[in-house]
Amino acid sequence: MLPLQPGPQQDSWQLRGDNSAALYQRCRNFESAAGCNWLVPYAVGAPDDHGGNGLCVACNLDRTIPDLSLEDNRQLWGKFETAKRRLVAQLLALGLPVASRVNQDPARGLAFDFLRTPPGGPRVMTGHADGIITLDIEEADDATREATRAALREPYRTLLGHCRHEVGHYYWDRLIRDTPWLGDYRALFGDERQDYAGALRRNYEQGPPADWAQRFVSGYAGCHPWEDWAETWAHYLHMVDTLDTALSFGLDADEVEIDGEPFGPGALWRPDDAGAAPFLEFINSWIQLTSVLNELSRSMGQPDFYPFVLSRAVVGKLQFVHLVIRAARAENHKNRS
Numbered sequence: 469m470l471p472l473q474p475g476p477q478q479d480s481w482q483l484r485g486d487n488s489a490a491l492y493q494r495c496r497n498f499e500s501a502a503g504c505n506w507l508v509p510y511a512v513g514a515p516d517d518h519g520g521n522g523l524c525v526a527c528n529l530d531r532t533i534p535d536l537s538l539e540d541n542r543q544l545w546g547k548f549e550t551a552k553r554r555l556v557a558q559l560l561a562l563g564l565p566v567a568s569r570v571n572q573d574p575a576r577g578l579a580f581d582f583l584r585t586p587p588g589g590p591r592v593m594t595g596h597a598d599g600i601i602t603l604d605i606e607e608a609d610d611a612t613r614e615a616t617r618a619a620l621r622e623p624y625r626t627l628l629g630h631c632r633h634e635v636g637h638y639y640w641d642r643l644i645r646d647t648p649w650l651g652d653y654r655a656l657f658g659d660e661r662q663d664y665a666g667a668l669r670r671n672y673e674q675g676p677p678a679d680w681a682q683r684f685v686s687g688y689a690g691c692h693p694w695e696d697w698a699e700t701w702a703h704y705l706h707m708v709d710t711l712d713t714a715l716s717f718g719l720d721a722d723e724v725e726i727d728g729e730p731f732g733p734g735a736l737w738r739p740d741d742a743g744a745a746p747f748l749e750f751i752n753s754w755i756q757l758t759s760v761l762n763e764l765s766r767s768m769g770q771p772d773f774y775p776f777v778l779s780r781a782v783v784g785k786l787q788f789v790h791l792v793i794r795a796a797r798a799e800n801h802k803n804r805s
Contacts, residue, residue, distance in 0.1 A: 563797030
């Protein structure tokens with residue numbers, strides 16, 4: 469969050485206390501149903517970094533938005549945009565490449581289609597294909613989302629979770645496919661060349677493997693290696709964001725006393741990695757923090773804050789995601805230098 473003061477030009481802003489001449493303007497979606505509070509470089513009739521359309525880096529990812537003449541659509545889209553901004557802010561903080569498929573990188577960029585099932589169908593399906601993430605805005609209706617969660621017997625279903633999961637598929641294409649990581653990915657997660665449609669059908673008809681809790685972060689992760697990656701990726705983003713937030717408020721997991729054996733190097737995919745010790749500290753801090761947060765939720769009669777249990781196999785996969793992101797951050801930094 470940045471304090472602003474009016475700039476010398478109409479509708480321009482400066483950062484309070486900033487002595488540079490940098491000027492900003494509000495994202496064009498500030499007064500829309502998206503309610504975006506991000507800034508873009510000030511430009512009058514000149515292209516800016518996001519296509520010259522007055523949209524911030526997050527809003528510029530939108531390829532399709534719903535009919536905003538309908539009040540219900542405005543409210544549902546606005547909720548999803550709030551979740552998407554948090555996602556994009558985290559992706560940028562992690563140093564991952566974020567470019568719009570709409571007007572920046574048509575070959576490898578990212579874009580969102582926010583759709584709603586028309587009367588009589590066909591049903592909008594949330595998913596990812598070739599850089600385009602499709603989201604059913606009806607998921608932003610709390611009653612609809614909860615009914616779907618209960619029907620699918622999921623312990624957790626949120627808008628931010630959808631965004632993090634689907635963008636995981638996008639980054640699999642960017643960071644794993646056709647890269648040196650692919651062999652290690654297949655060794656850990658499985659061979660993604662197996663029949664995807666058949667795997668999803670079996671999952672919905674028969675449920676997850678009986679031993680899924682020992683091998684996967686969620687039941688759905690057990691249906692196919694692509695979904696295992698996307699679920700593990702999403703959980704990694706959950707963990708990083710939540711722990712960062714806790715630390716920003718002065719909460720220290722080291723002060724939490726929870727009975728239990730912490731994970732050791734044997735749970736890691738690469739225990740000899742130079743960053744293995746800090747990563748283990750990250751994992752064990754997460755378990756301590758969520759143990760407390762789950763107890764607090766129960767004290768209020770609410771479902772568990774984090775209704776999952778991390779197994780040794782999952783910790784190894786999380787380290788793999790961590791190392792892939794670390795390498796991607798270094799590569800992205802090099803490309804920008």
